[in-house]
Amino acid sequence: MGKRQLKLGLVPTGVGGPGQHNRWLDPEIPGDASVDIDWYIDVARQAEAALFDLVFIVDSQFITPHSPPHYLNRLEPLTLLSALAVSTSRIGLVGTLTTSYNAPFNLARRLASLDLISRGRAGWNVVTSGDAGTAGNYSRDKHYDYDTRYGRALESVSVVRGLWRSYEDDAFPRDRASGRFLDPAKLHRLDHRGEHFSVVGPLNIQRSPQGEPVIFQAGDSEQGRDLGAAIADGIFTHAPSIEQGRAFYADVKGRAERLGRDPDRIVVMPGVSITVGDSDADAIEIEQAERRSDHSFEQALTEFGRSFGWHDFTQYDPDAPFPAHTLEFAKSSFFTNARKLTDLATSQNLTLRQTVETTRKHHPGPFVGSAETVASRIVEWFESRALDGLNIHMNHPAQFRRFTGEVVPLLQERGVFRSGYTHETLRGHLGLPVPSNRRVECAA
Template sequence: MARQLKLGAVLMGVGGPGQHDVWKDDEIPGDASVDIDWYIARARQAEAALFDLVFIVDSAFITPDSPPHYLARLEPLTLLSAVAVSTRNIGLVATVSTSYNSPFNLARRFASLDVISRGRAGWNVVATGDGGTAANYSRDEHFDHPTRYSRALESVRIAQGLWDSYEDDAFPRDTATGVFVDPDRQHRLDHRGEHFHVRGPLNLVRSEQGHPVIFQAGNSEEGRELGGAIGEGIFTHHPTIDEGVAFAKDIRDRAAANGRDPEGIVILPGVDVIVADTDAQAREIEERRRTDRDFAKDLAQFGRPFGWHDFSQYDLDAPFPDVSHIGHGNFGSQTTRIVEVATAEGLTLRETVRRFSGPLPAPFVGSPATVADRIQEWFEAGALDGLNVQVTVPSAFARFTDEVLPILRARGLVRSAYESDTLRGNLGLPIPRNVHTAARERTATLTA
């Protein structure tokens, strides 16, 4: 079968960063971000449209100025466990930080979601770039950038090791012989690494898909290295097709350098699709979102990737200030890009805040036919393997599922039925071999 687009739905009840007013929409309950029924309804909407996965973003640090969706939200794993028993095929991807969770707990909770959902769990591994979070976890200072990524990589390796604690035939449960477990099929990990030591075994079996699928989203040098090392799905965003192609090549090259199959990686840019009856109407909606904004709220959020630096202290109409004295190089790729653009173009602070607030530059804006054409163009150029579509207003999401997807389906570019009950099955990813089973079979071959 020809390669087809993979589809994720980013569930953001009352709006993501920069979306100050989404909560006012009549279709969205004001408490959508804490209403499990809203999440279940949206997941079922996405499942009815044969999406591969729903995706939950997360953060743990808030102030009174935080965007509405951040102020109060359900914890991703409890949220998705409730969604798991209310759906059948759709994947369930939770963002959880390796900076403030122990690897054993991470491995256990994702394995539990994976078993509960019968093989539909995914983990978006983040290294928590938000400097405010440390103070919620008995730390005076945030881990520095390289340490965060080094902990992330080690955490994922530990989790993958723990997920192989039991071989698939570990539980004979034979009432005749009285054998419940085969002790030779249960394995300790005995990991001793730079940041953690973990004995194991994990007290859970593998699910129908073997391991939860590992997703990664960071775009810094360390983030891309992590993606190349362990990412099976990559969440990203690039404003042009050429940048998307270059990014995809870079990630696949890094994967190959890690001895991995570069084609075994699914790249899903996060996009805000805007569909209207005509291209002009869609562009008008996009323009309104860009201009009709509360500058004070944008300014308050602007400092977030700079470790919550207070930009209100500067003259808004002077050139973008020198912030090289803050952060000690610990910030990610986002701040680097902001400073580069502001400097290169000689922007004022006000202009910079305006440029980098509001909707991301959106290539997928237009009539259903236009949006379908653009998606096909990006897909065929190799700039993406699918899309991670932000879902807020249900009727706007329905325009994508009911008007754009049928066009792409008629062209054979999206599925007409789920191929599998597992997330790996639908994404076309292989089930990881259990390392202990593989080692045993190698030994058997050598001694045969």
């Protein structure tokens, strides 16, 4: 492997994701940005011009009137990424798709199609769906429990990868002289029968220049960490501090190593918001002003229930002790996050208002400051193995321009980030090898 280099991803959330209900009021953001393909193309091209590794499209399939604006009205990830594939040439294209409410064959075919359309730039963020209400949109009375969700995910990824290896790389001679289009000996059925899925195969699409899409995973529970260590090429996470970043990094890579995997072939990329100012004090002032304008307490209170299965917290007195019994509503939702919030509230005797306020983060984030400060902090986290890269949330457009125009050049000067693309595929950008077709090798 070559010299370790920082990876950068862009997370565009249009008119505003969690904690940003009012971001769409920024005059630089079109009111319909989350469904405007021209807006996505523009920001993807900005990221590509800055030599980013990937653009990452988040997704969920259940909403309430209290959901963030971007969640209320947004494009489906693979449809969107297919449009970006023909509008960009080098940047990776990663989308969220759930294993709880998609069949493996359908997942394999759609992702392989994106991988061919983009000539080897596709990635799949594997999720199990945290919004329990999603079940009602797929003919189920209730969401799968945690163990079932993660069991399905592990088996689904195995099936999808098996299907991606249906064809050997030279299975299509396409010889006009002999009239021979396919070498049938190089097409392989899957014949999978497992606990959750039965899939015959083969898949009706060839492999791409990167072999198969890059697999990402995001989950902080024990099951989530185990799943990521077992199946992921990349991990999307959250790291509020360098100490927490180092701890997660060491933990998930240690789990992977114990499973016989090379930990250096797993890229850890926490999602972050970055604020750049003329000075550190200026950046803090910008960040605080944006947080105040983007999200009120009342909006935060209604959104707070998402981790708790969208339980309605507006029914409680915000200045009374946090209602700890509400954790029971999170059992089939984002339970790990709900438990952290509940434990925090009960251990510190917080009111509901104080607990909600902790999610609004009034203290400056770790990447807030002058361009020099932000670049130095990123290098510190990178060199201390708190991360391999960053997934940068595109909040206000002016801030993204400052990052690409002021911080990226400093990262390049310090030798931790590329000064030009050297690969054509997402795997190439991330320093990951092309997966061998082990089913073919075993059959040989």
